[in-house]
Amino acid sequence: MKEYDTIIIGGGAAGLTAALYTGRKKLKTLIVSIDLGGQTLLTDNIENYPGVDSSPGPELMAKFQSQATKFGAEVIMGEANAIKKIGKTFEVNLSNGEKYSGKTIIVASGKTARKIGAPGEDKFMGRGxxxxxxxxxxxxxxxxxxxxxxxxxxxxxxxxxxxxxxxxxxxxxxxxxxxxxxxxxxxxxxxxxxxxxxxxxxxxxxxxxxxxxxxxxxxxxxxxxxxxxxxxxEIGYELKTDWLKSLVKRNDKNEIVIDDRCNTSQKGIFAAGDVSTVPYKQTVISAGEGAKAGLEAYKYINGAEAAIDWK
Amino acid sequence: MVENLTAETFREKVFDYKNEKEWKYRGELPCIIDFYADWCGPCKMVSPILDELSEEYTGKIKIYKINTETEKELASVFQIMSIPTILFIALGKDPQGVRGALPKSEFEKKIKEWLL
The missing domain is CATH 3.50.50.60 (FAD/NAD(P)-binding domain)
Incomplete structure (x- = not known):
């Protein structure tokens, strides 16, 4: 099984920024995600991301992605469906049967478009x-x-x-x-x-x-x-966190409960962005939370005294 | 270089759907065809990736794009109802389609598995 320092579940603003930070800290980083860009992809024009005057969401996220992979993060398209704690590490299982081992996990899986659950919905996806x-x-x-x-x-x-x-x-x-x-x-x-x-x-x-x-x-x-x-x-979004319920504490909205440093109730598992209890689901906030989660993962691996300049 | 296809160049380089009943690919190299539109956000993710891949796989595969807004006939021949839709056409096989944007790593995987 391939081993990583950190496995990031989700490839939106939070996940890609976490990867940028862990990559720059030389942590061996894997992103597992069903898409790259997350909710921001669906924004026609983003005008409230500082430093970017105005940009189509997908173009901004393409930059997030290339910046994250530039510093070494690997990307696998797939759906994580189970995490097992084995000793001090975590085993992440994907729905295609692949397994990866991580010393830390950053959950940044965001929100998922809600389905209506009627017969025919899946069968005709893309066919009407x-x-x-x-x-x-x-x-x-x-x-x-x-x-x-x-x-x-x-x-x-x-x-x-x-x-x-x-x-x-x-x-x-x-x-x-x-x-x-x-x-x-x-x-x-x-x-x-x-x-x-x-x-x-x-x-x-x-x-x-x-x-x-x-x-x-x-x-x-x-x-x-x-x-x-x-x-x-067009019936909005839901949080799919049931698969993590035995590992981390969630609130009544199924958001993963975190402290102000992205720690969940499980040591070694961090959460960032829309999937967490942090208020205001915004690209800029998710990016900031991803950065925090990345640095906290680094600190977790290297000990409390790890040299982070800007503690 | 990624080449934009019209109905006419499509019939010449990919498939002559007016005269052939069964699928018959006319190209000499495997190809990827991206059905897109300028208004579609996820399509904009795919476009720069295809530009890079066309450089990296020069001489091995061809990469084409079809603007579904101007080439409505082609969109309807392939019954495209959702974009981006990406067709992977290997030599001697039926085309395989993928709906939705893919990251570069997935394109590379599919090129290896399906086309080369």
Whole structure:
């Protein structure tokens, strides 16, 4: 089994910055992640990252990535699904069966787009089901589509889709929308948009591609069959930390509880960024937290008196 | 160098979908095709990686890009509904597609496993 000083789970702003710091401290570093760039990838234009006047999120994250790997961090695309404590080290298992050993772990896995859990959702992902309206809206020209959700991202997706699709059904579990009032009012007035409140998707149907959905009224349980080729899922994010629950303490939002130095309840495991209890889910905050976690990992390995200039 | 394909150059260099029913790759080197659009954030992650790979694998593989906004016919031939979609085309095999952005290390892995 390949051994590392630190294994970083997650490749967003927190994970990549942690890798930059551990790399510069000459720690043998591995990043395990399902993507590189995290939530910032989905930002069209980031204007509140200091020193960067304005940049598309993916371009900024490409710089984070090249800076992290420049100082030696290795990257493996994959999903970590278990960590075992073996003596003083940790064994990280990936869903593809690979295993890696780390003296320290930095969990920076962020948030995950929430799924609706309806049959057909996974089968048709990329074949009509989309979680990125800005990427995929244009492929639904003159088609009928369904947007699921009641927050800003759902309403913004519906508004964007009016430029392409001929009909947009906006399905939400109740009639209270978290989106800003101004956006809700604007979208409700658009002719192509039909809001279907108190409802949820029961099934996404099709052969090779999506051709319809069953929409269930939550109160009456009545099913409405709708013809649609695109399903845009915009129901926010969740924290997937259940796989770590036996190792680290979490709060009621499933965030990993950390102190002001990114220590979790388990010595040797650190957490940084959106996955942790640190407030304000922002790229700049995640980067700072990643740096702290990286330095703390270095200190953990080299002892409390490790020479960090700026203690 | 990464080359942008139009429907016409695609038929000449990759696959003549108007006259061939079965998949028949026309190139002499394996290739990668990136279906993208200028508005798509994750596509912008992929673009500089492909530029680097095209330099590093000169003479071994070809790298093409297709702008789905201007080449709607090609996007519909391949039934692209999500971008970026990346096709890996090996010699004598059916193309394999990957949806979503990949980091450079994954591209290198797939080039070794699927193309070379």
């Amino acid at each position: 089901v989309s979680t990125c309206a800005t990427c995929d809206a244009a492929f639904f020209k003159d088609k009928e589509v369904v947007v699921v959700g009641g927050g800003n991202s759902a309403f913004e997706a519906a508004e964007l889709l009016t430029k392409f699709a001929k009909k947009i059904y906006l399905v939400h579990r109740n009639d209270k929308f978290r989106a800003d009032e101004i956006t809700v009012e604007k979208v409700k007035k658009l002719k192509q948009v039909e809001v279907i409140p108190f409802s949820q998707l029961k099934e996404i149907k099709g052969d090779k591609f999506v051709d319809g959905v069953s929409i269930e009224n939550i109160e009456s349980k009545k099913i409405k069959e709708v013809k649609a080729n695109g399903i845009f899922i």
